[in-house]
Amino acid sequence: MAKGSHEIRDAIHVFIRYSSHERRVIDSLPFQRLRSIHQLALSFLVYPGATHKRFEHSLGVMELAGRAFDVVTAQDNVTDVIRKSFPEIGDLQARPYWRTVLRMAALCHDIGHLPFSHAAEKELLPTGWTHERLTKEFILSSEMQEIWKSMTPPLRADDVARLAVGPDKAKELEFTQWHELLSELIVGDAFGVDRIDYLLRDSLHTGVGYGRFDHHRLIDTLRILPQAPLAGPDPSTETPALGVERGGIHSAEALLWARYFMYSQVYFHHVRCIYNIHLRDFLADWLPGGQLPVALEALAEITDDEALAAIRVAAKSPSAKGHEPARRIVKREHFKLLYERQPADVAKNPDAGEAISTAARAEFGADNVRRERYKPKGAPLDFPVGGADGRSASSISISETLQKIPVVNIDYVFIEPTLREKAEVWLAKNRDDILEASAKE
Numbered sequence: 001m002a003k004g005s006h007e008i009r010d011a012i013h014v015f016i017r018y019s020s021h022e023r024r025v026i027d028s029l030p031f032q033r034l035r036s037i038h039q040l041a042l043s044f045l046v047y048p049g050a051t052h053k054r055f056e057h058s059l060g061v062m063e064l065a066g067r068a069f070d071v072v073t074a075q076d077n078v079t080d081v082i083r084k085s086f087p088e089i090g091d092l093q094a095r096p097y098w099r100t101v102l103r104m105a106a107l108c109h110d111i112g113h114l115p116f117s118h119a120a121e122k123e124l125l126p127t128g129w130t131h132e133r134l135t136k137e138f139i140l141s142s143e144m145q146e147i148w149k150s151m152t153p154p155l156r157a158d159d160v161a162r163l164a165v166g167p168d169k170a171k172e173l174e175f176t177q178w179h180e181l182l183s184e185l186i187v188g189d190a191f192g193v194d195r196i197d198y199l200l201r202d203s204l205h206t207g208v209g210y211g212r213f214d215h216h217r218l219i220d221t222l223r224i225l226p227q228a229p230l231a232g233p234d235p236s237t238e239t240p241a242l243g244v245e246r247g248g249i250h251s252a253e254a255l256l257w258a259r260y261f262m263y264s265q266v267y268f269h270h271v272r273c274i275y276n277i278h279l280r281d282f283l284a285d286w287l288p289g290g291q292l293p294v295a296l297e298a299l300a301e302i303t304d305d306e307a308l309a310a311i312r313v314a315a316k317s318p319s320a321k322g323h324e325p326a327r328r329i330v331k332r333e334h335f336k337l338l339y340e341r342q343p344a345d346v347a348k349n350p351d352a353g354e355a356i357s358t359a360a361r362a363e364f365g366a367d368n369v370r371r372e373r374y375k376p377k378g379a380p381l382d383f384p385v386g387g388a389d390g391r392s393a394s395s396i397s398i399s400e401t402l403q404k405i406p407v408v409n410i411d412y413v414f415i416e417p418t419l420r421e422k423a424e425v426w427l428a429k430n431r432d433d434i435l436e437a438s439a440k441e
Contacts, residue, residue: 010056012200016063021100022107024147026059029300030111030138034058036303040202040267041119042275042329047206047266054110054117057201061186064193064219065106068185069099072222072242079390082224085240086178098182101155104148105163106186109194111138114292114299115307119276120283124292132169134294136161141296177239181224184242190252190383191222191242199258202266210261213254221248225384225392243384243392253401256381263408273372274334274414278325285322286310335370336420338427341411348435353411355438356427360413364423368416376407 007017018026025031034055043050071077073089088094112134114121121131138144139161148155158173166183167175175183187194196215203211225243244252266272284290286307293299314326328334338360345352357371380402384392395402415423 008059010060010063011204012060012197013063016059018059018062018103021147021151022062022103024150025104025107025144028143028147030141030143030296031055031058031108033300033303034110034113036305037113038116038304039198040206041116041272042279043206043266043269043272045275045329045332046269046271047208049205049207050202052201052205054113057197058107058110060197060201061109061194062103062107064197064215065186066099066103068191068193068219068222069102069182071219072185072224073099077223081226082240086181086224088178097153097155098178100151101159102163102182102185104155105139105160105183106193108139108144108160109135109164109186111135111164112299115283115302115304116276116279120280120292123280124283124287124290126291126294129294130169132165134296134299136165136170137296139164181240181242188242190381191218191244191255193219195259196255199255199262202262203258206266208262208266210265211258213258214251215255218244218248218251218255221245221251223386225386227384227392241384243386243395245386246388249385249395249399252383252395253399256402256405260405260408264410268372268374268408268410270337270340270372270412270414271334273410273412274337274370275329277370277372277414278328278334281325282311282314282322282329283307285325286314333417335414336417337412338369338415338420338423339411339413341409345431345435348432349438351438352435353413355434356431357413358438359430359434360415360423360427363426364415364419368419370414372410372412372414374408374410376409380405 004020005017006020006023007015010016035053037054038044039052039054039057040050073095078089083090088098110131112131114125114131114134140157145157148157148160159179162170162173162175162179163183163186166187167180184192186192196218199211199213200215203209221244223243223245224240227239227241283292293302311322311326311329314320314322315330317323320326339353339356341353349355353371353373357369360369380396382394382396385395385398386392
């Protein structure tokens with residue numbers, strides 16, 4: 001007799017269990033492609049253990065999504081106000097449907113990722129295309145539609161797509177408040193299980209401790225709560241949102257600190273950043289037309305495996321397309337860090353990195369200088385925290401820790417390695433003049 005459920009061992013969650021329908025998605029060609037997409041691009045050149053793939057991350061997100069759904073929809077964890085706002089929670093027929101949709105969406109949330117994940121997405125996709133749009137296209141493809149329709153009850157492909165990418169990335173789809181809530185469980189900035197899994201998984205495989213936090217406690221205290229009642233004591237007038245019970249606030253603080261440290265220490269490690277730049281330079285030369293394809297059949301043929309093989313070939317042949325960046329990757333002759341953002345410099349010139357990068361290009365040639373910039377996005381995260389009296393409070397208002405989490409603000413300027421010593425002497429001599437002259441323009 002065929003098994004109705006299956007399990008697989010996992011480095012983070014020990015066992016991940018999944019249904020036969022979920023197994024069909026896992027066995028599909030679009031999902032199996034994720035076995036060849038590195039989670040952290042070329043980070044294994046900096047952190048040798050960072051060879052993990054989008055495949056196992058997606059399985060982990062599915063596992064956590066099921067756990068989170070069970071917690072936030074448990075009858076003991078919802079109030080009458082929440083039941084009224086989300087009748088699906090109490091509907092014995094609707095609730096299993098949405099749990100299945102959520103797990104499928106979590107499983108497929110990264111199915112449209114490009115080779116090397118985020119490393120080249122912004123620069124090498126046609127205008128208007130993102131990995132989220134490609135994810136939606138894969139979910140709505142004929143191969144995946146066949147799986148959704150074969151289930152009992154059949155899943156609506158649009159529902160899976162909505163939850164997988166969220167309202168900000170699928171504006172052409174209509175979202176109800178329920179869709180938005182479930183999507184937040186996967187891709188939300190505060191408690192999305194995508195973030196929970198990648199922090200834990202990336203921390204493990206890079207060998208750093210920054211990304212670890214008590215995710216069990218965090219998930220157990222997740223709740224659907226009225227937004228903090230800033231005007232009036234009646235919680236029924238507030239839009240419900242995903243938050244935590246008061247006992248989970250420390251786990252939530254730990255998650256957001258983990259995010260800060262992983263971004264500043266791992267994701268934007270300066271050597272990782274310059275390898276991403278060399279990788280983008282190679283792909284721009286190697287790919288037909290200098291762009292990644294958006295046709296699903298063509299995209300399915302390009303993974304990290306094909307690109308890494310091409311990099312090794314190009315590194316050996318000076319006449320090959322992309323030889324120069326390929327050689328730098330293979331022989332570890334990457335550009336060296338010349339400058340990184342300093343608060344004292346920013347006080348003199350808010351765009352100090354741009355000023356130094358422009359001056360360095362003029363002095364040493366544009367081909368010998370590269371810059372990587374990451375600016376903080378959005379306001380500090382604020383979410384409702386449930387109190388013993390049934391009312392919610394703003395997380396920012398009750399947590400001094402959340403008020404003090406810094407923003408990640410990265411600005412690097414790199415130089416060709418043979419010019420490094422000369423460039424360092426030049427920068428030490430001219431830094432103040434460069435910053436002051438640029439600030440006056």
